[in-house]
Amino acid sequence: MASPFRILAISGSLRRASFNRGLVRAARESTPEGVAIETAEVAALPHYDADVEEAGDPDAVTELKERIRAADALLIATPEYNSSLPGALKNAIDWASRPYGASVLAGKPAAVMGASAGGGGTARAQPTLKRVLTAAGCCVLMEPEVLVGGAHSRFDTDGNLEDDAVRDEIRALIAALVEFARQPSD
Numbered sequence: 001m002a003s004p005f006r007i008l009a010i011s012g013s014l015r016r017a018s019f020n021r022g023l024v025r026a027a028r029e030s031t032p033e034g035v036a037i038e039t040a041e042v043a044a045l046p047h048y049d050a051d052v053e054e055a056g057d058p059d060a061v062t063e064l065k066e067r068i069r070a071a072d073a074l075l076i077a078t079p080e081y082n083s084s085l086p087g088a089l090k091n092a093i094d095w096a097s098r099p100y101g102a103s104v105l106a107g108k109p110a111a112v113m114g115a116s117a118g119g120g121g122t123a124r125a126q127p128t129l130k131r132v133l134t135a136a137g138c139c140v141l142m143e144p145e146v147l148v149g150g151a152h153s154r155f156d157t158d159g160n161l162e163d164d165a166v167r168d169e170i171r172a173l174i175a176a177l178v179e180f181a182r183q184p185s186d
């Protein structure tokens with residue numbers, strides 16, 4: 001049997017009942033045949049510090065880098081904090097982008113989705129996240145967009161997605177990511 005297409009999904013929110021964790025769970029529940037979606041946590045990563053890096057990557061950083069290296073693509077669910085991506089997620093991308101010239105993110109296909117309390121559904125955070133991922137060397141899928149606004153009415157209090165239209169959007173995003181990643185690069 002052919003090995004599955006491996007997607008590593010990351011929630012940029014650390015809280016237990018996070019809407020964005022809920023988006024990642026919904027993605028796992030919508031995994032198409034031939035695709036495997038695993039998750040990685042960013043909470044245990046220390047703040048990026050070049051002195052710490054020089055002394056050797058902390059275990060949590062090594063593990064994250066290995067998991068990114070092993071993945072065929074990344075799927076990131078981001079909240080919107082003050083119109084941008086959260087610091088914990090940016091920190092994870094900064095670690096993964098190092099060392100310069102040998103980043104595990106180089107050429108890695110990546111897709112983004114996000115949920116927020118506000119009406120924009122992370123419409124301000126996602127372009128920034130996409131720009132950061134691009135700067136770090138990822139090949140970023142620009143569309144379709146999954147922007148889940150007014151999240152309190154679309155998730156239950158444990159952060160489980162209760163909106164079938166959003167589930168369909170997530171399915172379409174995963175399908176597009178797999179197709180995008182399989183396209184030959186010039």
Ligand SMILES: Cc1cc2nc3c(=O)[nH]c(=O)nc-3n(C[C@H](O)[C@H](O)[C@H](O)COP(=O)(O)O)c2cc1C
Pocket residue numbers: 013014015017018019020021079080081082083084115116117118119120121122
């Ligand atoms: C520091 C901070 C800044 C926030 N800024 C925004 C914002 O700019 N736009 C928005 O829609 N929601 C904003 N929110 C509200 C988040 O959308 C809300 O906390 C949401 O639940 C975060 O996603 P999560 O459920 O995955 O943790 C902010 C929340 C925090 C903690």
